[in-house]
Amino acid sequence: MKSYQFEEYGAPLVENIGENPTASGDEVLVNVTACGVCHSDIHMWEGHFDLGHGKQLDIKAGRELPFTLGHEIVGIVTAVGENVTDVAVGDKRVVFPWIGCDQCNICASGNEHLCNRPRALGINVNGGYTDTLVVPNSKYLLDYGDLSKDLACTYTCSGLTAYGALKKVKSRADGGKLLVIGAGGVGLAAMAIAKSVTNADIYVADIDPEKRQAGLDAGAVAAIDPSDPATFKSFMGMTGGGVNATIDFVGAESSAAFGAKVLAKGGKLVIVGLFGGSFSMPIPMFPIKAMSVEGSYVGSLSEMRELMDLAKAGKLSELAITPRPMAEANATLEDLRAGNIVGRVVLQS
Template sequence: MRAMAVIENGKPLQPIELPTPEPEGEQVLLEVTHCGVCHSDIHIWDGFYDMGGGKVLTLKDRGVTLPLAMGHEVVGRVLKLGPRAAASGLKVGDLRLVFPWVGCGTCAKCRADEDNMCLKPRSIGVYQHGGYATHVLVPEPRHLIAIDGLDPALAATYACSGLTVYSAIRKVMPLPPEEPIVLFGAGGLGLNAIAVLRALGHKRIVVVDIDARKREAALAEGATDVVDGKADTPDEVAARVIAACGGPVEAVIDLVGAGPSARAAFASLRKGGALILVGLYGGDLPLPLPVMPTRALTVRGSYVGNVKELRELIALAKGGKLPAIPIATEPLEKAGEALNRLRAGQVIGRIVLAADGKF
């Protein structure tokens, strides 16, 4: 199989040939048709995460090995089935969305369809080759979801961008529809979060971003209010959020995950409020410990989502309730260019690598 792979962290992606896997047991081999380009791919490409305070976590520390074909937002056609996968009802030629956040497959979390909480992760596009390639190997049929009637380019984004925000939103629900929910970040995650909130019937969606173009995109997607996130201090941003919302807020979801965004988000909370941290930009968030219990605040991380949540999200989309986000398609050979555009903040919505017979 062919792939655009990370050969050396921080260096341009390189086209390489890899052995095409032969599925065993319950494994399923797919021919990739679409693969989203996600901001977390930039961290894998760079090879580290900024942990704040001058500390970094390297991908080598996490067990990621090179060369690696990244890509975890994958749609493909079934090409081959392992001997034990045939009983699943899958057929060669079926188009399926891949749940990429797979684990060991045997622990209690994996068997409960909560693979993303497995202590031995094997995520596709992170620990094993993903969708920046012509083929991808999926561990079990349960990680494949039918997307009949959906645009496969858009559906690909649901495996990470859509699932990640859906899972984060579930962590602050239920809330009254008119209660403001604040989203920091109007990239692919932010626009999918607006779409999910609208699909769930939420009425008040406030979006914070430093880029005027992305704030305009958020309004076009259905945000009720936008806030300029560019300021001298996080407290200034928090004051703008509080003014836009008519007071401190019950729920903030930080899709950026930078030190300044997290500080502004935390400072925006009302008593009993919750901050859900999603983004991986980097940095740290110092917490005033007496304030946490006296104001009954919650700060919680949300890591992607599980396959049960992805099935729920796809059901929403199939029901016609999930508005589309802007999608631009590019051939696999332009994966490196797509990553550079994403790093430079030039992408509105999502770039999806599409085969179109050219992978």
């Protein structure tokens, strides 16, 4: 098997040839046909998150080097272990990457993506910048029907993250108003999915006028600039007293504070973005506004199944995707880090 791996954190990816793996028991061997390149791959590669103010969060623990990145994976089944009955050689599948230990209470509750002993592909264990991957159980393989493989793989990360957050606000937002903060990749993925999840009126906040326009093009009722001091008052007027839910895809001090401030009574703020900083709020505001704050991290396997059903039913809009050969994995990461990539790159093997 051929993989593109880093041998030291931050060092260029190199092509490594390894022994071809086999599948036994519950395992499935997948010939990787495409793998999306995600912005979080850069953090894994560098081994840290930037928390701002010169602080870094080290994320090197538990990862063996050399390491294969890639958590947005599609492929064709090439072999199955003796216990596998629900997929067969030749099946095309998208791979749910947020795999847990499959033994703890969290995993048993269906929240493998929150497991404390994660085996997430391309995050904790080798991922999809390769031609061959062993998936520990066929339950992590999902049919993507007639969708293009390049589109299907992107749903495992930005699509699932957006969907998981939307599910958390649905009960508050239905019949009301929802604010999406940040019209970047995940925010726009949320806009593409939102209409299938909730009938709320959706507003977009972004400090960048081009992204506000992208939010309007994606169906927002209005787009606002949260950095303008006049916006709070006008937005409260426009919404008749605030929104029922906010999803913050930025996760900065200013965005989370704005998202909480514009909540109507009984509203909920869901924080997805990892930009950094801290959140503070006068404690009496929680009971007085009966408000809640919740974090959301990617999504569960059952949410992934729901999302693929929506996608296969043609309910989600398309994303701009640029295919590149897998051999350009390193150049692609470099380009992404330098900010030279518009849309998503999906590596082809």
